[in-house]
Amino acid sequence: MKKLFQTAAASIIALTAATSHAEDIKPAVVFDMGGKFDKSFNEGVYNGVEKFSKETGIKYREFEVTNPSQREQAIRKMAQRGADPIVGVGFAQGPAIEKVAKEYPDIRFTIIDSVVDLPNVQSIEFKEHEGSFLVGVLATMASKSKKVGFIGGMDIPLIRKFACGFAQGAKYANSSAEVFSNMTGTTPSAWNDPSKGSELAKSQFDKGADVIFAAAGGTGIGVYQAAKDEGKYAIGVDSNQNHLQPGTMLTSMTKGVDVAAYNAFKSAMDGTWKPGKHALGLAENGVDWALDDNNKSLITDAMKAKVKEAREGIIAGSISVHDYKTDNSCPAL
Amino acid sequence: MDDLFLLLLSTLDSTLRVSAPLVLCAMAGIFSERSGIIDISLEGKLLAAAFAAAAVAAVSGSAFVGLGAAIVTSVLMALLHGFACITHRGNQVVSGLAINILASGLTVTLGGAWFHKGGQTPTLSGDARFSPISLPGSDFLAEIPFLGTIYVELISGHNLLVYIAFLAVPITWWVLYKTRFGLRLRAVGENPQAVDTAGISVTFLRYRSVIIAGILCGIAGAYLSTGQNAAFGKEMSAGQGYIALAAMIFGKWKPVPGLLACMLFGFLDAMAVRLQGVALPGIGEIPVQFMQALPYVLTVILLAGFIGKAIAPKAIGRPYVKER
Numbered sequence: 217m218k219k220l221f222q223t224a225a226a227s228i229i230a231l232t233a234a235t236s237h238a239e240d241i242k243p244a245v246v247f248d249m250g251g252k253f254d255k256s257f258n259e260g261v262y263n264g265v266e267k268f269s270k271e272t273g274i275k276y277r278e279f280e281v282t283n284p285s286q287r288e289q290a291i292r293k294m295a296q297r298g299a300d301p302i303v304g305v306g307f308a309q310g311p312a313i314e315k316v317a318k319e320y321p322d323i324r325f326t327i328i329d330s331v332v333d334l335p336n337v338q339s340i341e342f343k344e345h346e347g348s349f350l351v352g353v354l355a356t357m358a359s360k361s362k363k364v365g366f367i368g369g370m371d372i373p374l375i376r377k378f379a380c381g382f383a384q385g386a387k388y389a390n391s392s393a394e395v396f397s398n399m400t401g402t403t404p405s406a407w408n409d410p411s412k413g414s415e416l417a418k419s420q421f422d423k424g425a426d427v428i429f430a431a432a433g434g435t436g437i438g439v440y441q442a443a444k445d446e447g448k449y450a451i452g453v454d455s456n457q458n459h460l461q462p463g464t465m466l467t468s469m470t471k472g473v474d475v476a477a478y479n480a481f482k483s484a485m486d487g488t489w490k491p492g493k494h495a496l497g498l499a500e501n502g503v504d505w506a507l508d509d510n511n512k513s514l515i516t517d518a519m520k521a522k523v524k525e526a527r528e529g530i531i532a533g534s535i536s537v538h539d540y541k542t543d544n545s546c547p548a549l
Numbered sequence: 550m551d552d553l554f555l556l557l558l559s560t561l562d563s564t565l566r567v568s569a570p571l572v573l574c575a576m577a578g579i580f581s582e583r584s585g586i587i588d589i590s591l592e593g594k595l596l597a598a599a600f601a602a603a604a605v606a607a608v609s610g611s612a613f614v615g616l617g618a619a620i621v622t623s624v625l626m627a628l629l630h631g632f633a634c635i636t637h638r639g640n641q642v643v644s645g646l647a648i649n650i651l652a653s654g655l656t657v658t659l660g661g662a663w664f665h666k667g668g669q670t671p672t673l674s675g676d677a678r679f680s681p682i683s684l685p686g687s688d689f690l691a692e693i694p695f696l697g698t699i700y701v702e703l704i705s706g707h708n709l710l711v712y713i714a715f716l717a718v719p720i721t722w723w724v725l726y727k728t729r730f731g732l733r734l735r736a737v738g739e740n741p742q743a744v745d746t747a748g749i750s751v752t753f754l755r756y757r758s759v760i761i762a763g764i765l766c767g768i769a770g771a772y773l774s775t776g777q778n779a780a781f782g783k784e785m786s787a788g789q790g791y792i793a794l795a796a797m798i799f800g801k802w803k804p805v806p807g808l809l810a811c812m813l814f815g816f817l818d819a820m821a822v823r824l825q826g827v828a829l830p831g832i833g834e835i836p837v838q839f840m841q842a843l844p845y846v847l848t849v850i851l852l853a854g855f856i857g858k859a860i861a862p863k864a865i866g867r868p869y870v871k872e873r
Contacts, residue, residue, distance in 0.1 A: 419822045422559040
């Protein structure tokens with residue numbers, strides 16, 4: 217009798233495990249300003265969730281935020297409709313996720329690019345300074361004038377982290393390299409101003425820069441266009457943007473936002489979703505530089521060797537890349 | 550010294566590029582408002598025209614066809630504005646705002662439906678864009694010091710629409726002050742009854758002036774998406790229509806002061822870009838935020854202290870009702 221009971225219990229456990237294994241989830245994603253086709257950060261997330269949807273056949277709800285006040289509304293609406301997990305894209309959604317996550321403690325939230333310290337929130341951050349370091353190395357090596365530029369979107373610590381990593385990489389490749397750094401603006405519209413991006417790029421070209429790294433969302437499109445028009449190089453960000461202007465895109469600093477978004481949905485489905493803070497760097501393949509058919513003629517063997525050396529150094533810990541966000545200052549800039 | 554000269558030239562060069570759409574929109578605003586129609590729909594017309602230019606240029610492969618489409622689109626929006634506030638005597642501010650909202654939503658929606666890029670249009674290249682024109686004589690004039698450098702670096706090498714923008718100013722001035730049409734247009738903005746008494750149709754005059762405003766905004770929009778940039782991106786006008794409106798008021802509804810106001814805004818913008826992160830002697834590094842706020846701060850200071858009172862056309866904002 218007792219044995220029979222045990223087997224019954226075991227089979228019930230097995231059965232529940234099996235159902236939770238193929239959990240029927242209703243995933244949702246809230247894109248941020250810039251939109252899911254910004255060819256950059258949001259688009260990375262879009263590609264990740266599309267991949268998940270194609271593989272599993274599970275449809276997801278989505279919303280594109282077009283002004284700051286919509287963030288909280290959109291996330292709350294998703295929660296009210298019973299979506300789970302909900303992925304919030306971008307640092308700016310941090311406060312909104314925090315507020316809604318408190319109201320709905322049973323729903324799983326994933327925030328990309330920010331940290332929200334709650335038991336039902338998974339925070340995914342990237343070590344952008346490490347990836348930026350690598351493209352900084354490439355930039356200086358490709359530059360003839362040994363002057364390179366950085367153009368950021370909105371002036372926030374996260375973007376300064378990119379700038380700082382880039383400057384350190386540029387100076388690692390050549391200690392006398394000069395780095396110019398500009399920010400597009402101080403409001404969210406700075407992510408969507410290609411005209412301003414193009415003007416900033418031209419001003420840096422005028423100062424002698426010949427490679428520019430843009431971490432500026434849609435504003436970057438103007439930077440890449442200006443580089444193309446002037447016959448200089450530009451470096452893309454977040455997604456692989458080499459295809460945007462083949463021939464003048466030196467490389468792109470890629471963030472594994474697609475993988476992060478994919479994993480958030482996938483792990484929720486498998487039941488392996490875990491809250492807490494995750495920082496993805498070079499060692500975790502969270503950041504990288506892009507090499508494909510569009511830019512392989514621009515990257516020499518010497519550049520590959522140098523960037524490989526830098527990558528190994530960072531992973532092994534022999535090169536330490538300063539993270540701007542730890543003390544809000546940058547020794548290299 | 551030479552470096553400083555080149556820096557100044559590149560700043561002025563950038564000023565011309567940045568202020569070109571502002572100048573066109575400000576002239577559009579002058580035409581509309583001098584005839585008594587408030588035109589806050591500059592922004593919407595600019596955005597819609599930018600979209601039309603990029604979309605049509607992408608499909609047809611010709612920047613000029615794109616320009617035509619931009620002008621047609623912008624004129625249609627201007628006519629809508631006219632229909633609401635001239636024919637039906639609606640509130641001009643409300644109608645203008647409605648057009649801005651309409652343009653903001655419609656461009657992204659149509660763009661998404663046609664190109665499946667979330668409101669962006671495909672990147673343009675070659676003939677689908679207005680490329681820089683090298684003015685005649687650039688080659689040998691470059692040899693002449695100072696003046697030659699100015700000619701080559703500053704005046705030559707812009708695209709066609711920039712030259713059109715700056716030509717629009719003397720043309721506007723000539724039309725407003727030297728033609729019969731201009732005299733009537735100014736009169737209808739000050740005292741429509743008098744114009745009506747003289748046997749001239751107030752309605753027709755006002756329609757013509759909003760159409761001209763539409764044409765100018767259309768050119769400005771085409772410049773944004775097919776000259777300065779190489780694609781349409783959502784909300785790419787980024788408030789430039791409103792800045793042009795401010796510049797126009799700043800310039801007291803007159804073409805030349807309006808041009809100067811636009812160029813001042815453009816210059817401050819170009820300066821802000823170049824002074825970012827640069828340590829000035831004696832002052833140190835200027836914060837980005839300060840440089841970005843400067844145009845607005847200056848506007849307030851200049852308007853309050855130096856420019857004097859800006860007096861609007863007397864009949865502005867008031868629909869004309871024929872007395873019976």
